[in-house]
Every structure is written in C-alpha cells, then in structure tokens.
Amino acid sequence: MLVNKKGSLIGAVLAVSIGILVINVNSVIFQGIYDAIIRDMSDYRFGDIYVYDEERSTIQKSDIVLINWFERIPNVEAATPRLEGSATAETRIAGQEHEKFNVPVLGVDPISDIRTSTIHETVGEGQYVYARNSIVVGESVASDLGGCSQTGFFMSGGTDPTVTGDSGQDECQPVRVGDNVKLIITDQWGIDQKKRFIVTGISGTAGGQGFDRSVIIHIDTLRDMLDRSGESRSIMVRLQESVTPYEATQIKNQFLQAFPNDNLKAETIEESAESTLSGFRSGIAMINLIGYFGMMSSAFAILTIQMMLVNSKTKEIGIMRAIGARRKDILIIFIMQGMIIGTVGAGVGSAMGLGYTTYAKVTKMEFQGSLALEVNYNWQKIGETAFLAFILAVIASIYPSYRATKKQPVEAMRTV
Amino acid sequence: MTKIYGEAETKVTALDNVSFSIKKGEFVLIVGSSGSGKSTLLNMIGLLDKPTQGKVLVDGFDTSNLTDNEISAFRNEKLGFVFQFSNLLADLTVLENVLLPSQIQLDSPTDDKAKEVLEKVGLSDQLFKRANKISGGQAQRAAIARGLVNNPTVVLADEPTGNLDSVTAKNIVELMKRMARDLGQTFIVVTHDRSQFGEVDRIITIKDGRAFEGEYQTEMEVVV
Numbered sequence: 082m083l084v085n086k087k088g089s090l091i092g093a094v095l096a097v098s099i100g101i102l103v104i105n106v107n108s109v110i111f112q113g114i115y116d117a118i119i120r121d122m123s124d125y126r127f128g129d130i131y132v133y134d135e136e137r138s139t140i141q142k143s144d145i146v147l148i149n150w151f152e153r154i155p156n157v158e159a160a161t162p163r164l165e166g167s168a169t170a171e172t173r174i175a176g177q178e179h180e181k182f183n184v185p186v187l188g189v190d191p192i193s194d195i196r197t198s199t200i201h202e203t204v205g206e207g208q209y210v211y212a213r214n215s216i217v218v219g220e221s222v223a224s225d226l227g228g229c230s231q232t233g234f235f236m237s238g239g240t241d242p243t244v245t246g247d248s249g250q251d252e253c254q255p256v257r258v259g260d261n262v263k264l265i266i267t268d269q270w271g272i273d274q275k276k277r278f279i280v281t282g283i284s285g286t287a288g289g290q291g292f293d294r295s296v297i298i299h300i301d302t303l304r305d306m307l308d309r310s311g312e313s314r315s316i317m318v319r320l321q322e323s324v325t326p327y328e329a330t331q332i333k334n335q336f337l338q339a340f341p342n343d344n345l346k347a348e349t350i351e352e353s354a355e356s357t358l359s360g361f362r363s364g365i366a367m368i369n370l371i372g373y374f375g376m377m378s379s380a381f382a383i384l385t386i387q388m389m390l391v392n393s394k395t396k397e398i399g400i401m402r403a404i405g406a407r408r409k410d411i412l413i414i415f416i417m418q419g420m421i422i423g424t425v426g427a428g429v430g431s432a433m434g435l436g437y438t439t440y441a442k443v444t445k446m447e448f449q450g451s452l453a454l455e456v457n458y459n460w461q462k463i464g465e466t467a468f469l470a471f472i473l474a475v476i477a478s479i480y481p482s483y484r485a486t487k488k489q490p491v492e493a494m495r496t497v
Numbered sequence: 498m499t500k501i502y503g504e505a506e507t508k509v510t511a512l513d514n515v516s517f518s519i520k521k522g523e524f525v526l527i528v529g530s531s532g533s534g535k536s537t538l539l540n541m542i543g544l545l546d547k548p549t550q551g552k553v554l555v556d557g558f559d560t561s562n563l564t565d566n567e568i569s570a571f572r573n574e575k576l577g578f579v580f581q582f583s584n585l586l587a588d589l590t591v592l593e594n595v596l597l598p599s600q601i602q603l604d605s606p607t608d609d610k611a612k613e614v615l616e617k618v619g620l621s622d623q624l625f626k627r628a629n630k631i632s633g634g635q636a637q638r639a640a641i642a643r644g645l646v647n648n649p650t651v652v653l654a655d656e657p658t659g660n661l662d663s664v665t666a667k668n669i670v671e672l673m674k675r676m677a678r679d680l681g682q683t684f685i686v687v688t689h690d691r692s693q694f695g696e697v698d699r700i701i702t703i704k705d706g707r708a709f710e711g712e713y714q715t716e717m718e719v720v721v
C-alpha cells in the first residue's frame with residue numbers, strides 16, 4: 082500500500098546485494114591469496130610448527146631426538162629436518178663453462194620430507210631427491226643454468242636476463258633431467274667443497290612460492306659439504322588436519338618446555354607467517370574497509386530511496402492517518418519495508434557471493450594465472466556480512482520512517 | 498470554536514466562534530462559498546486539525562484533551578471520512594481499501610463486514626478490482642463504504658460530489674441519504690453546491706468563518 086514502488090524497492094535491494102557481493106568477492110580473492118600463501122608456506126617451508134635455533138644458524142641437537150619427540154605425539158603427522166646453504170652452480174657444454182652463478186641450496190631428508198612437506202609434489206618433470214648425488218633444480222634455476230632468461234626474473238650472481246635473453250637465444254637449453262650440475266659450497270671452515278650431481282627432477286610452483294629459484298639435495302650430502310654433521314637449520318613439523326591453532330600452540334609450548342636449555346625457538350605457521358604477511362593482512366583489512374564503505378553507500382542509497390518513497394506517498398500517509406492510523410503504525414510500515422529490503426538484499430547478496438565463491442572453488446581460480454586461491458566457505462563471515470547489511474538497511478530506514486510519522490493528515494492529503 | 502491561522506499581520510480567522518450541536522441520525526449539510534471555512538470546520542470536527550479556541554464533543558465526550566494516539570483511535574472508531582477525490586489507495590483493491598479502517602483497529606479483521614457494506618453501496622461485483630481501475634462514481638461509493646465499515650458515530654464528507662458529473666453526483670447523494678436513513682447514520686456533509694442534495698434534515702451555512710443555522714440569504718438573492 083504505502084510501499085508499492087517496485088523499481089525503487091528493487092533498486093534498494095540491489096544496493097544492499099551489491100554491497101554484500103563486493104565484500105564477498107574481495108574476501109574470495111584477497112583472503113584466497115592470503116590463505117594460498119599461508120598454505121604454500123606451510124606446505125613447502127614451515128610446516129605447522131617450525132623449529133630453529135634462536136642464536137646459531139643451525140640446531141646443534143640431534144634431529145633424531147627432536148623428531149622422535151614430535152612423532153610420539155598423536156596429533157603430529159610427521160617431522161623432518163632441513164638444512165640450508167648457498168652454492169655456486171655450474172654447467173658445462175662440451176667441456177666449456179656454460180653458466181655459473183649462486184643459488185640457495187636446501188637439504189632434505191627424502192623419506193621424512195615426503196611425509197611432512199608437499200614440496201615433492203612440485204616436481205613436474207623427473208622425481209624428487211632420492212640419492213646422495215641427486216639434485217632437484219628449481220624451474221628458474223634450470224632455465225638460467227641453460228642460459229635462458231625469464232621475463233622479470235633476475236637472480237643474484239646470475240646473468241642479466243635482458244642480455245642473455247637476446248644474445249643467448251640460440252644457445253638457450255634449460256637444464257633437463259639427467260644433466261650434470263656441479264655445486265661449489267664453501268664449508269664452515271672457508272674451504273670450497275665441489276660435488277657433481279645428476280638432475281633427477283625440475284621443481285616448479287605456482288606463484289614462485291616453492292623453491293623455483295633454489296636447488297634441493299640430500300640433507301646428508303649438504304651436511305658433508307658444509308662439514309656440519311648431524312646439524313639442521315630447522316625442523317619442520319606437520320600436524321594432523323584436525324588440529325586447531327590452539328592445539329598447535331599447546332604442542333609448541335610442550336616442546337619448548339621439553340627442551341628448555343637448547344636455545345630452540347618454535348613457531349606455529351600463524352607466527353611464522355606473521356612477519357611475512359602482516360603487510361598483506363593490512364591490505365586485506367583496507368580492502369574489507371572499502372567493502373564496508375560500499376555497504377555504507379548502500380545504506381545511504383536506502384536512506385535516499387526511503388525518503389523518496391515517503392515523499393511520493395505523502396498523500397497515502399495522510400489518508401492512512403485520517404482513517405485512524407497512529408504514528409507508530411506508519412513508522413512500522415516503513416521500518417518493515419527497511420527490514421524487507423535488508424532481508425531480501427542480504428539474501429540475494431549472500432547468494433550471489435556464495436555463487437561467486439563456488440565458481441572460484443570449482444574452477445580453481447588462480448591469481449595472475451599461477452597461484453591457486455585457497456577458497457573456503459567462511460560461514461561466520463558470510464553471516465556477519467549479511468547481518469550487518471540487514472542492520473544497516475533497518476537503520477537507514479529509521480529517519481525516513483520518522484519523517485513519515487511527522488506528516489499532518491490535512492496537509493499530507495493536499496499533496497498531489 | 499475558533500480557528501486562526503498565522504500571526505499578527507498575516508493572521509486569518511478561518512472560523513469565528515462557531516458553535517452548534519448535531520443530533521444522532523441527522524443528515525446535515527454545511528454549505529458556503531469557496532474559502533468560507535467550511536472544510537476547516539469539517540477538519541476540526543474530524544479531529545484532523547485543532548481549533549485555536551473551543552472544543553469538539555462527540556457523544557458528550559470532550560476530545561480536546563486526547564493524545565495523538567487517542568485521537569487516531571477516536572478517528573478510527575467514531576468517525577468515517579469521505580473525501581472529494583475519494584482518496585482510495587490506488588494500489589489496493591476495492592475490498593482492501595474498505596478493509597483498511599478495520600485493519601488498523603484489529604490485528605486480523607474478517608472481510609464480512611466490508612463485503613456487506615460494499616454490497617449496500619452496490620459494489621459487490623467490484624471487490625477485487627484495483628482502486629485505480631474503477632470509475633469516479635464507483636470510487637466514491639467505495640469511499641463511502643470505507644467511511645461506514647467501522648460503524649462510526651459520524652460520517653464526515655468533504656465535497657463528496659465535487660469531482661463528479663451531475664448524474665453520478667445525484668446517485669452518490671441518493672446513496673448517502675439512503676445509508677443515513679437505513680442505518681440511522683449521522684452524516685455531516687460539506688458542499689458548495691447545495692442544490693445537489695435536495696431535502697436534508699438540517700443546513701448550516703458558513704460565511705466568513707461564522708456559522709448560521711439554515712440557508713443564508715446571499716446578497717444576490719436579496720437583490721433579486
């Protein structure tokens with residue numbers, strides 16, 4: 082009766098829906114990227130709990146002791162030691178030095194690493210490290226060792242891609258499985274240790290989140306070359322999927338209590354990611370803020386539309402008042418209208434948002450065509466956003482409704 | 498009852514010490530030329546506006562001390578309104594329009610009474626037509642039905658034939674008179690065209706804000 086302005090109502094509902102959709106799309110994209118980065122950091126580098134020495138560059142305590150401690154806990158899936166270093170990688174063609182530059186080296190225990198990390202799944206060609214002389218080469222390293230450039234990629238100590246990309250085009254031959262690569266590593270005493278490896282696999286990860294710019298070798302080989310027998314840079318721990326962040330923190334604390342005098346520091350993945358992703362999280366907060374500003378704009382749109390409806394229905398309000406409607410009755414009609422706009426808008430917006438989320442999940446949406454977004458249905462956030470939109474729609478309806486009640490019947494009925 | 502609009506130099510006295518009483522069941526015409534104050538008077542009686550001085554008594558009840566909510570309830574229960582342009586809500590059906598006063602009063606009114614009144618005004622075949630799809634005469638009949646549906650003490654009609662052709666106007670007048678006669682309903686009708694109404698129980702003339710019992714002899718009539 083007082084509210085039958087379909088175009089305006091549809092406009093108001095759309096304003097709410099679009100506000101919600103914007104927040105949902107932002108959430109899918111930016112939260113998806115954030116979660117994807119955390120997922121990859123956890124899968125490739127830090128696990129669910131990451132242990133390292135607070136003072137020294139390596140853990141002195143036997144990795145077997147530490148791993149045994151973790152693996153006796155039912156919530157722990159597996160644990161693995163890792164050691165890091167840097168090397169000069171060298172390739173030769175027909176006895177001539179072809180390429181030579183510095184690369185980061187990761188030492189892994191192939192057996193426990195496969196259980197703890199998914200980095201082995203990034204080997205697209207060949208297989209993971211399985212012997213003392215096997216090496217997995219990151220995709221970028223493989224390319225650079227072959228004298229090929231990659232747009233936008235420049236490795237310290239490597240070749241300038243803008244130069245080799247042009248001049249070395251004919252000689253460009255990325256390193257492949259079966260090729261030989263020589264690593265020169267300076268041990269802890271300053272002596273160069275040289276060793277030739279056979280490339281067993283090429284590793285490539287979406288968005289360069291893995292070890293595309295590194296090489297991976299057996300941890301014992303790296304220990305030997307560094308002369309750091311039994312030492313590890315870190316222990317990476319994988320927990321059962323059902324373990325909550327709170328339980329992870331408890332396990333971490335128990336571990337630190339068990340080894341109080343070893344200068345060990347343990348971090349959950351949230352803590353490990355904190356420094357890396359704090360800026361990103363601020364970005365997400367800013368994007369969300371923009372979304373909420375969008376929702377505020379929707380509220381202003383509702384306010385305007387409701388004011389317009391009140392003005393266009395002045396005569397009807399006068400008639401209703403004349404035949405006995407109380408101010409409260411008029412107020413309720415327009416507040417109810419706001420509630421309907423809020424409910425339908427929140428419903429439609431949430432449905433559209435869920436539709437987009439499902440689309441992103443089903444199509445395995447990627448960021449810049451490489452990093453697969455980690456898409457989850459965050460029901461709490463969806464509910465909160467819908468509820469907020471509903472409340473804003475109702476709040477935006479209060480003033481127009483109040484204005485409607487202030488109209489005097491005689492004057493209102495004179496309105497044409 | 499006195500009603501003054503504006504202040505000081507812009508002061509206009511719309512009603513000047515008007516006082517009269519109407520008996521239950523009377524069909525009363527309030528006549529007067531345009532701007533004489535007759536609609537203002539009807540608004541005062543209908544509690545749509547407040548007099549500057551004086552009060553309206555309905556069934557001996559003083560309405561001057563009622564709160565806004567009480568006035569609304571009073572209008573809903575004791576008064577029926579028929580306006581010049583029918584003032585039906587265009588998006589509702591005829592039946593829904595007639596049901597409105599009882600919907601305000603009750604949470605879940607039945608439509609029996611509304612249908613009964615609509616049958617009396619000859620619109621039983623138009624119940625579900627939208628108000629903007631019926632003729633002016635039918636709309637005014639529906640407005641009369643809406644004014645009667647709550648069994649009000651008084652029905653107040655402001656120029657109910659003012660927007661109708663002469664044949665339709667005559668039918669509406671006949672209808673109101675028949676309703677007054679059959680239901681014993683009090684009608685107070687404001688009109689500037691006294692001739693349309695023929696014989697009525699009583700006439701009150703408003704001239705320059707003052708009320709006169711009976712038909713006021715206009716200057717033109719005196720000259721003739």
